[in-house]
Amino acid sequence: MSNRKAIHYWKCDRPSAFYTLTNDRLTTSDSFLIEKSLMQQLEKWFGNKPFSLRKAGGQGNHITYLAEYGTETYFLRLENGPEGDDYMEIEARVLDLVRETGVPTPKVYAVDATRSEVTFSYQMLEFCNYPDLNKLHKERNLDLVNLAGHIGGNIAKWQSITPAGFGPFDPGLLRDGGQLRGLHKTYPDYYFLNWNKHLNFLVEGGLLNETEAEDMEILVGRHKKYLELDHGCLVHKDLALWNILGNAEGIKAFIDWDDTICGDPTDDLSLLACFHSGEVVEAAIRGYQKIRVLPAHFLTRFWLHLLRNIVVKAVIRVGGGYFDRKSDFFLLGSGATGTSLRDFTKQRIQTACEGLQSLKQIKDL
Incomplete structure (x- = not known):
């Protein structure tokens, strides 16, 4: 192992x-x-x-x-x-x-x-016998803005879990002593892990050109001081509608925690922005604020994590051939195509860069 x-x-x-x-x-x-x-x-x-x-x-x-x-x-x-x-x-x-x-x-x-x-x-x-919320969303049977507030509130609740260390957890420590500890000593160690590798992959895959990748590297490096955390909190790390079960009345279960880490409190909120509009993300933030105060320098950290997460999503989508898929693929909306997913992914990368550079408001997503 x-x-x-x-x-x-x-x-x-x-x-x-x-x-x-x-x-x-x-x-x-x-x-x-x-x-x-x-x-x-x-x-x-x-x-x-x-x-x-x-x-x-x-x-x-x-x-x-x-x-x-x-x-x-x-x-x-x-x-x-x-x-x-x-x-x-x-x-x-x-x-x-x-x-x-x-x-x-x-x-x-x-x-x-x-x-x-x-x-x-x-x-x-x-066995939670409910559909995932992405299915309901594609069928247009979901009040997503209202639901987002509940998602944000739940994020705030699980952030009360504050393991030691950063990044993915050590299974050996859990098995030997029941301890949940991240494998990295500092959060930047985790955030920048494989960062250049991911950017180079997107250049080789044709989603970015070399100048865009270099500009992104410089931009994130300019803001790296905001990644210095004294301690982290639990992060789902794959928060999306297909990992939430429920119905039109509400959420029944958050599932698929197999990418969970100890990280930044803005991370899961930024993950929602990999898929949804500013209106939806702002609703999630309002739900979060009903339970927990937003962290310092929230907007900067939000854009930093949206950029990191959408780059990861882009690597998966390029490497997995998602841009060649048809509308029956779970990641695509009703009537969407792989080409439209490619355009959205590229646009969201650009928006994250613009947001970090000029601290755009989340409503501008």
Whole structure:
């Protein structure tokens, strides 16, 4: 096993990044072996009483199943990448801590990332039988501005969790002593990790030219003093509508904490700005302010983190071929295309740069 100390963001920095989504690359033989092993684990949990197992589908980076036992249904997430990543145990601990703050998350019934009995990491979770909010948004069945206020309030709640260190957490420390600690000593160590690599990748991929990348590097460097943090807070790091379950009445669960870190309190708010308008983001900020005061130099830090996050999103989108996808892809809105996603991504990078340079208001997004 290896930790994530060299990883800024798993989906673009893992050694096997971009080789295709997990569910798409499974052969029939792979599926058979995984399901056989999974059935053996379920027999240990459920005993000889009857249960069933079926694929849950999904477009994410995990293999997913539903197990039915009596009147209960359980959600199973598996990770079988070649890196032997063991972050699922971190995520399980974070799910419990977040739920203790009053934020809804699925209960964790079992987790094992050691690969000592099976060839994959797995979680057995409470099944939250609600759609993700991105589905409702694409169907135009969501009051997103109103909902954003509730999202912001929940962000403020989970920021009461303040682990030691910065960046991704150390699974070894969690396993040996129950400690949740980031792998980096300083926040700039994490923020700038693979920064030049990501910019160069976007130049090679044709999304940026060399002058744009150099200007971005200089611009962020000019503001790096705002990244000096005495301590961090819990950050979801993949906060998007497809990672929130619920209905038109409200939020039922925040899911997929497998990229969670200890970082800056503006980070998750800026992640919303990778996808949504200034009106939506401002609503989230108002919801946040009902519970927590905005940090010092909020606007500068917000633009710094929007820029860092949209660069990461751009790397994933270029490397994963997202700009060639059709409207049925989960990241695209109704009627949108890969080309329109490319244009939006480039525009949002430019807006983040302009925001940082002249401290534009968030409503200008």
